[in-house]
Each structure stands twice: as C-alpha cells, then as structure tokens.
Amino acid sequence: METVTITMKKVSALYLEADTISPDAFAGKNAAQIAELPVFEGNVPATLGKYFEISGGAGATAADTKIIVKGDVKKVKYIGFKMTEGEVVIEGSADLYVGAWMKGGKILAKGDVAAFAGLAMKGGEITIEGNAGNYLGAAYRGDWRGMSGGKIIVKGNAGSDLGMYITGGQIVVNGNVDVHAMTHAEGGKLLVKGNVNSKAGGQMVKGEIIIFGSIDTMMPGFKPNGEVELEVEGTKARFLHFIGDMGERHPKSKGQIVYGNLYKKI
Amino acid sequence: MSEYIIKNGYVFDPVQGIKGDKKDIAIKDGKIVDKVGSGAKIIDAKDKTVMAGAVEIHAHIAGPKVNLGRIYRPEDKLFSCTPTHGMERMGGGASIPTTFKTGYEYAKMGYTTAMEAAMPPLFSRHVHEEIRDTPIIDEGAFPVFGNNWFVLEYLKNHEIENTAAYIAWLLRVTKGYAVKVVNPGGTEAWGWGLNCLSINDPVPYFDITPAEIIKGLIEANEYLGLPHSMHIHPNNLGNPGCYETTLDTLKLAEGFKAKNKFGREQVMHLTHTQFHSYGGTNWGDFESKAKEVTDYVNKNKNITIDTGNVTLDETTTMTADGPFEHHLTGLNHLKWANVDVELETAAGVVPYIYSPNISVCAIQWAIGLEIPLMMKDPMRCYITTDHPNAGPFTRYPRVIKWLMSAKARETQINAFKHKDKVLSQTSIGTIDKELSLYELAQMTRAGPAKSLGLTAVCGGLKPGMDADVAVYNFNPDKPVANPDDIEKAFSRCASVFKSGVQVVSNGEIVSNGHKRTLWVDVKVKDNAQVARDISEKFIKYYSMTQANYEALGHHFVPNPYALEVDATN
Numbered sequence: 001m002e003t004v005t006i007t008m009k010k011v012s013a014l015y016l017e018a019d020t021i022s023p024d025a026f027a028g029k030n031a032a033q034i035a036e037l038p039v040f041e042g043n044v045p046a047t048l049g050k051y052f053e054i055s056g057g058a059g060a061t062a063a064d065t066k067i068i069v070k071g072d073v074k075k076v077k078y079i080g081f082k083m084t085e086g087e088v089v090i091e092g093s094a095d096l097y098v099g100a101w102m103k104g105g106k107i108l109a110k111g112d113v114a115a116f117a118g119l120a121m122k123g124g125e126i127t128i129e130g131n132a133g134n135y136l137g138a139a140y141r142g143d144w145r146g147m148s149g150g151k152i153i154v155k156g157n158a159g160s161d162l163g164m165y166i167t168g169g170q171i172v173v174n175g176n177v178d179v180h181a182m183t184h185a186e187g188g189k190l191l192v193k194g195n196v197n198s199k200a201g202g203q204m205v206k207g208e209i210i211i212f213g214s215i216d217t218m219m220p221g222f223k224p225n226g227e228v229e230l231e232v233e234g235t236k237a238r239f240l241h242f243i244g245d246m247g248e249r250h251p252k253s254k255g256q257i258v259y260g261n262l263y264k265k266i
Numbered sequence: 267m268s269e270y271i272i273k274n275g276y277v278f279d280p281v282q283g284i285k286g287d288k289k290d291i292a293i294k295d296g297k298i299v300d301k302v303g304s305g306a307k308i309i310d311a312k313d314k315t316v317m318a319g320a321v322e323i324h325a326h327i328a329g330p331k332v333n334l335g336r337i338y339r340p341e342d343k344l345f346s347c348t349p350t351h352g353m354e355r356m357g358g359g360a361s362i363p364t365t366f367k368t369g370y371e372y373a374k375m376g377y378t379t380a381m382e383a384a385m386p387p388l389f390s391r392h393v394h395e396e397i398r399d400t401p402i403i404d405e406g407a408f409p410v411f412g413n414n415w416f417v418l419e420y421l422k423n424h425e426i427e428n429t430a431a432y433i434a435w436l437l438r439v440t441k442g443y444a445v446k447v448v449n450p451g452g453t454e455a456w457g458w459g460l461n462c463l464s465i466n467d468p469v470p471y472f473d474i475t476p477a478e479i480i481k482g483l484i485e486a487n488e489y490l491g492l493p494h495s496m497h498i499h500p501n502n503l504g505n506p507g508c509y510e511t512t513l514d515t516l517k518l519a520e521g522f523k524a525k526n527k528f529g530r531e532q533v534m535h536l537t538h539t540q541f542h543s544y545g546g547t548n549w550g551d552f553e554s555k556a557k558e559v560t561d562y563v564n565k566n567k568n569i570t571i572d573t574g575n576v577t578l579d580e581t582t583t584m585t586a587d588g589p590f591e592h593h594l595t596g597l598n599h600l601k602w603a604n605v606d607v608e609l610e611t612a613a614g615v616v617p618y619i620y621s622p623n624i625s626v627c628a629i630q631w632a633i634g635l636e637i638p639l640m641m642k643d644p645m646r647c648y649i650t651t652d653h654p655n656a657g658p659f660t661r662y663p664r665v666i667k668w669l670m671s672a673k674a675r676e677t678q679i680n681a682f683k684h685k686d687k688v689l690s691q692t693s694i695g696t697i698d699k700e701l702s703l704y705e706l707a708q709m710t711r712a713g714p715a716k717s718l719g720l721t722a723v724c725g726g727l728k729p730g731m732d733a734d735v736a737v738y739n740f741n742p743d744k745p746v747a748n749p750d751d752i753e754k755a756f757s758r759c760a761s762v763f764k765s766g767v768q769v770v771s772n773g774e775i776v777s778n779g780h781k782r783t784l785w786v787d788v789k790v791k792d793n794a795q796v797a798r799d800i801s802e803k804f805i806k807y808y809s810m811t812q813a814n815y816e817a818l819g820h821h822f823v824p825n826p827y828a829l830e831v832d833a834t835n
Contacts, residue, residue, distance in 0.1 A: 143341035144600055144617075249599065 001066050001087070002059035004034060006052040008071030014042035015095060016051060019078035023065035023086025023105060026058040034058065062086040062105070069094070080107045083124070096133075099126045102150070115159065116140075121169070123150040134159035134178070137171050137188075147171070147188060160197075163190055166207065172233075182209055185260060191232065204245045204260030212237075212265045221245035222262055230263060239263035269294045269302040270763065272735060275311025276742050278703045279318060280645070280712035281726025285704045286742050291316060293733040296766035300729050309761055309768075313741040317707050318726050319378025319734030319764065323714040324497075324537045324572050325653040326584055327368050328382045328396035328407065330389045331613045334603050335362040335582045335654070339617060342582060354775050361581040361654040369401035369781075371660050373769050376736025376759045379715075379724050379784075382407040383497075383537065383652075384448060384586045386607045387414075388808075388815070390440035394822040397783055402769050404724075404827065406443030406784035408497055409436055410586050412450035412479055415609040415807075416799060418472040421482035429486040431793035434833065435800065439816040441785040441823050444494035444718075445487050448586035450476040452501050453612045461589040463502045465514045476501050480518045484533050490788055490833045491526040493719025495570070497535040503590050504541050509555035512542040516559075519568055528719030528829070531567065535717055538574025538652035539563075540634040546691075549626055554692035556636035564642045570717045571641070572650040575634035575665045576627065577657025578678075580619045585655065588612035609807055620657065625684035625691075630656070632694035635668055635675065639699045644708035645716065663756035667749050669701040674749035703742055719829065720784075733766040780825060787828040 004026055019025075020037040029037075034057075035049025048054070058065040063085040070091045073079070080088045080099040086106075090098070093111030100119035109117075112130035118137040132154045137147035138161055146165035157175035164180070166188035176194035183199075185207035195213035202219050210232055222244035229238050243259035250257050270293040277289040292302040326332050336342070336359060343358040348367060350356045357367025372380055385393045385407040397405045411417050411433065420429040433445060451469035452462035458470045465477040480498065487496045502511035519534040536542065545555040563569050585591060588604060591614025595602035603615040620627040634656065641647035649666070653659035667674045679695065682688055689695040701709070715725020724734050740755035758773030769777045804812040817823065 140344060141340045142338060142601075143344075 001064050002057055003066045003068060004031070004054065004056045004058050005068045005070060006034075006048070006054050008051060008073055008076075009053045010051050011072055012041045012051055012075060014075075016041055016076045017078055018048065018076050019081040020048060021067065021069065021076070021079045021088070022081055022083040023058070023062035023067060023088065024083055026067060027062045027065050027086075028058060028060055030057045031055060059086075080105075083107075093130060099124070102126070104150075112156070118147055118150070118152045120145055121147050121150050121152075125150060126152045128152070128154045128156070131156035131175070132158040132162075132173075134161050135164060136162045137166055137169065138163060139165035144184070146185075157194070163188060166190075176213070182207060182260075201245055201260050201262055203248045205248055205250060206258050207260050209260070209262045210239070211263065215264055218242070219245060221247040227266065228263065238266045240266055268766070269306035270309055270766070270768070271302050271306045272309045272311050272316055272737060272761075275314045275316035275737060277316045277727065278707040279727040280704065280708045281318070281721070281728050281731075284727070289316075291727055291735055293735070293763060293766050296733055298727055298729050298731050298733050298735075309737065311737050311760070313743075314760055315703060315738040315740040315742055315755075316727075317376065317703075317736050317738070318711045318731075319724060319736050319762065320376050320710040321714040321718065321720070321725050322372065322377055322380035322650070322659065323535075323648050323718060324383040324650045325380055325659055326383055326655070327380060327653065327659075328365070328400060328405070329385055329393035330605070331384070331386075331584045331586075331615060332362055333392070333396070334605070334613075335584055335615050336364070338601065338603055338615065339582055352774055353778070361579070361658045363658075363660075365396050365399040366401060369403055370775050373402040373762055373764070373775060374758050374773055375660075375662055375756060376738065376762055377403060378734040378736070378762070378764045379404045379720070381405070381443065381718065384446055384613075385409045385440060385442060386586070386611050386613065387436055387440045387442070388607050388610055388810075390442070390817040391822055394441060394783065394817045398822065398824055400781070401778040402764055402775075402781055404764075404782045404784055407441070408444045408446035409440050409442035410446045410448050410611045411436075411483060412447030412498075413452075413454040413586075413611050415472075416803070417479065417483070418451075418454065418469065418474055421479055422472060422474045424478075424482065426482065426485045426489055428793065428796050429482060430489045430833065431790050431796040432800070433486055434490060434788035434790040435796065437786050437788060439818075441783060441817050441826065443784055443786055444492060445483055445496050447480065447483060447496060447498045448611070449499060449501055449503065449590065450479040452476065453586055453588050456588040456592075456612055457606060463505070464511055465501060465518070467501070477514075477518055480515060484519060484522050488522060488525045488533060490790070491831055492786055492788070493526065493528040493530065493829050493831070494717065495524065495530060495532045495535050497537060499537050499585070499587065500542055502542075503585075503587055504544070504594070506544050506546040506548055506552045508542055508544050509559055512536070512539075512559055513562055516562055516566065516569060519566070522568060524568065526719060529716060529721040530719045532570040532646070532717060533568045534570075536563070536569060536571045538650065538656065539571045539637050540574040540576065540630060540656060541652070543633050543637065552626055552629060552691060554629065554633045554636060556633050556640055557693065560637055560640040563646065567646075570646045570648070570713070571637070572648040572652075572714075573634055573637050574650055574652040574656045576620050576630040577651055577661035577664060578620045578622050578627065578631055579657045579661065580617070581654045581657055582615060583618045583655045584613065584615045586611045586613050588614045590614070591616050594618065608809060609803060622678075622681060623683040625687040628682040628684060628688045629691050631678070632688050632692040634665075636692060636694055636697065638669060638701070638709060639697050644705040645713045647709060648714045648717070649709050663753040666701075666706060666756050667753040670706070670752050671746065671749035672698050672700055674752075677749070733763050735761075735763040737761045782825045782827040783823045784827050784829070785823070786831060788831040788833055790833050
C-alpha cells in the first residue's frame, strides 16, 4: 500500500470543502497531480495544493492508497467522502461529513469529528478516537436513508441525533450519547457503554439499542418486556428489555410483529 | 428581428404532412415564413432532424405544491446541482428542479411550450411568479375546478350558464388556461376523511356525484368554447382495477361534440392514462388494462389522452388528489405533506422510488409504453411523465428511446428482477411496433398543440406559425446502431428557436428568449348571480379578500399572451 501524506500549510479563512480527500480521488496520481485536485473555499474554487503540502504518492487503485492527513484540519469538510476502499488517517480533528456516503475502506480520526460523520454510509469502518458530533451515521437532511452498513466506533462521546434513520450497520460509543439517538431507526445496532440522554429510539421501527449506563428519560412509546441475559463484546450481563416505539408502524416477519429493541444494563 | 434559414434538415411536420423531406425552414420576425433574404443567418441542419418545438401538455412545474416538494426534499437537490455556466444561472433538483433549471432543461430537449397541470386558484399568484421565473418556454396553467364549492353548488342544480360564468371569471383572475379536474368530488370528500372511488360516490354535504361534475364541466367548457377541453385526472387513480372507473369516466363524454373556433376536436382529455389503466384486485394480481382503455379511446374520437410514462427513477409525487397521496404514504412509509386549499382543492406530496426490482413498478413501466404503442391515432395520444409523478420530464429522451426501439424495450425487460411477471401481466413483450419520427412529432408537437387549441400558434412549421423549431443531431437516413444514441440525440438539441430567437446552440443555452404566459380571456354576458355569489363567498369563507385574489399586472404576468374567446352569444 502506498502512502500519501497531506499536511495543512495554510488554514483557510472560510471552511474548506475538500470532497477530493479520498483514496478514490487520489488513486493513480502522484503528489503534483493530487495537488491539482479541486476544492472549494466557500464558493471559490481552488486546489488542494493551495492549502496542503503533499508528499508521497497514491497507489494504482483506491485499495492500494493510504492517506495521512496532518496539521490543523478543524475547518476541512468531507474527508473520505464517498470512499470505497483504502485508508485515511486524520491525525487531528476534522469538520463535518467525515466518511459521509462511504462504501468501504477505513478511516481513523485521532481527534474529534464534527457533525454528519458516516452520514448514509453503506460500508467500511470509521474509528473516532476523540468525540463525534451530532448526526453520526444519520441520514442527510430530509432523507430517510441513514447509515445502512459498516461500523463506526467512537472512543469518546457522541452528539445528538445519532443513527437517525439508520437501516443497518453498527455504531459503538464508549462514552456518552446525547438526545434523540436512533430516531426513526429501521435496522442497525447501537451500543453505548456510557450513558444516554433522553429520547432514544423515538419512532423506531426496527433495530437494536444496548445501553450499559443510564438513560435519563425513556420514550413513553417503549414497553417493558422482561429481563434478558446478553453477551455483548465479551461481557455477560443482565439487561432490562424494552420494545418500541409502540407509536410507530411495525412490519411483520414470519407472522411475528417486529419491534425496535432497547436493552438497558441492570 | 433577425432572419434565419435552417438548411437541408430532414423535416417532420404533421401539420403540413411533411414526413422527413429535405427542406429549408425560414424564420423572420419570430414567425415561420416561406422565404427569407440572402442575408439570413444559415443554420446547417445537414444529416439532422428538424421538428417544431415540442409542446408539453401536462406537467407539474410551477406553484405551491411543486415548491413544497422542493422545500421538503433537500435530498433531491443534494447531488443534482448545476453551477452557473455560460449564461445559465445555477440550478438544482432532479425530480423537482428549480424554475431556471426547468426552463433550461425543457429548451435543451427542444420543448418550447409547457402547461402547468394543476393551479390552485387561491395560489395563482405563486404559480405565476414561478412561471415568470422559468426562462424561455411559453407556459400556461390549468386552474382546478373539480372540487370547487361554486362548481359543486351550481352543477348540483345543473346550472351550466352559471358554471360557465364562474369559469370565465376564474380564468381571468387567475390567468388560467383550461378547466382541470382532479379526482372530481374525491378531493372535497377528503376534507371529511373520505374519497370518491367511483363516478357515482356522492360527495359529502354537496350531495353531487363525480359523474355530474364531469358532465357539467364538459357542458360548461363547450358552452364557452374554450381552446382546450375539460382535462381530467379521474377518480380511483393508481388502484388495481381502476380501469373500470376510467372507462366509466370516458363514457361520460359520449354524445358531446367540441364547439370552438380553435380547431380542437375532443371534449375530454384524459391525463396520465398509465395510472388509470390497471386491472387486478390487489398488488399480487395487478395487471395491465392498457388494451381495454386504448380500445375505447381508439373508437371514440372526442377524447385525447396523455401517457404518464414511468421512468424507473426516484421521484416526488404531487397531486391535488389529496386522498391518493395519503394512501401512497401508507404504502411506502415515506414523508407526506398535505394541504387543504379552502373552498377550492387540496394537495399532497410523497417521494416515490420506481424500482426496477419491484414487479408493480416494472408493470407500470410497461403499461406506460403499451398505451402509445396501442393508440391508432398518434394525434390523440401525447407523451408525458406527468412530471414528476411517474418520472422527471428530463427523462423524455429515454421514453422516446423505449418507444422508438423494440430492442431498447427488450433490454429493459431483461433487466427487470421480475421479468416473467411483467411479461405475464402485460403484453409489452408481444409488441414490436417502433414509433416513427413522424409519429413522434404527432405525439409531442402537432397533437398536443391541437388538443390545447394552439394549432394556429405552435406545434408545426407552417408559414405564419410561431418560429418554434428544434434541430436534433439525429440522421433518420442512417440505421440506429445503438438505441442509446436516440436518447442522446433527443437529450440535447443542436439548435432550438423560440418565437424566432435562437435559445439553444450545440446543447447550450444562448438566450432566455421572450417567455410568454398563455391564458384564456373569455367574454361572457354579465351574470349578477355569479358576481354576488363570488363576493359573498369571499366575505363569508375565504381567508383573503377578493381584492387580493387576482394575479394581475406586470409583477405576475409580465408578458401575457391571451387567447380571446367570445361567449356572449
């Protein structure tokens, strides 16, 4: 695998829309060609080379390409946008839409990521060592197709509206999660090792939420359904089981009504 | 104005019966003329197809319902933005494009006239502001009448003269073009949470049936002698077995003859026929009844239809058929918007994905193509997608490809997941007819123009008509190597003229033209009762005053083109 290192040399005055920072866009290009890739600063077209020092070169294919993003990219959006293969490592923190619409490959963010990371992602893996912003693995504004595959791991905390309209895939948060997690979920799994703020699973049709910590206020549409013992990531524990959201429609599978499942560790 | 001569193209013009002859088309002062001077600018159309500008008879392209779609579907714009380019302003939206993109896309495909198919009268000002902001193409708008309280009250007592006076008044104040009917009575019933699924279901409170509304509006339309006929979206749209309601509706036109000075021969236009040609009792035994419906239309010359082709895209459905949209959101669980328009109508909006992997969608696709292929008279059947309901209008080139190439249809049928079901529930697999360019010109130019009463204005290349001309990069003398070449050729014109102004060159917009708003100005005898009823309804029921209702003046209709009708005798 070939490695390209891009280092921020001049932080843009406005936010930088850099949807070309992806193994797919870099594949087959040398440093000079990568520097010519288009970006937008606000509504002004520019090139990647204007803001980044580029060293190394990409592999022949996206799968053969690893991108290391260095320097202050707190104002850079769309890193790993629509990527299908390869790897991206963000040494610091990044702005909105990290790994949005991604289909495959791996992203490692060593700092924080702002909102809409993993938006509508279909596959691949995103690891966030810091905190994630709002709408992690959710659907685009207005859309009903959230994350449908792949995995997102957050070592820190995640913001609100996580997994909104999620239909598949898995999100693991080691820390805490803010309000409205898994709203409108129709599949997918959320595992929270910390606490969940109120209103998880509102209008949830299908899917699974497992909470190790506490939950402020349960949605009134969730109904207690006894206790179960689950083995989650190697830990065996007893959980309170809830099904819901009872206010939402629910499909039938093999004659059984399918609900959203919420498990809270006792 | 400049003079042009379009030289050596293969001309297809049903108005003059020209079937692909090599001819020059001369343009002077905005009109087609016999000849021009030697100084005329030459447009080389060698090896190209020349037709009149196409006429869109039914699309939802302006007004509150379209805009609601734009507002509540940001995801429709997400990856479909077009940046500022040449003289084009930025645009966006795939199934519900912005006004500018709407004008540009129609023009690039060779369309020069389009009709907004459902104008809520109360919001005519909004409709006209959007029409004004849609460049190039001439546009008219059809106000909806089928659930209007005035109409329901007058027709309950069969008061044709009062209905006609009300229609004349409403067309004038809303700058409307024709009498549109959507789910007659059913949309009003929706105010009670009900619907009218047959032509004999009574409308609550008003105690009138859809059949009485339809017949009454045909009578009033012919009493006035309007350019277009009553234009109907019948009851029971989109349900398995709905073709019977469609046939019942069509039969209501029996015995009526067109009375007008515009050359129109039909008394009823049935729109998006595809949605009204379903057999079966549920989605499992869902099947095509295109044959039954087209057989009837073929025999009855006082009816015209348009197709409503499903294009297999993700789109946004929107209709004044409020109860239908509620039914649809129950089927696909996608977001639903619903609006009630006071005394007049209602509307609903729901996104929809016509997936080639779902048998019902694939059967709908087949029905949409069966209809034009089964129609014997192409002058009475027009190509539409009921934009954006069955698909975006930008897919017309693809629909043309499917109609002109049996091979293209076969490729699509083979790509369906439930191919066998499509073949067993429709007869698309047995049809080998391929549309000729002449028939295409009938279905997209001469036919719709005649149905709209615009024969003197557009839809043909006869000297004296408006110089609306489209030149396609399509050589009718060469066999089509790949059906996709048809789609490509009809997507982007070599050149397009609108009223004698070149608006498209090499597929790019080069002028915004002099866009006009088409409307119908009817003179009727003074009718004190109707005038009193109108002012009383405004005082008692409307949320606005009569003074704020009218779409008038330069702001709303900056460049009007009125078709005058005298119905005082």
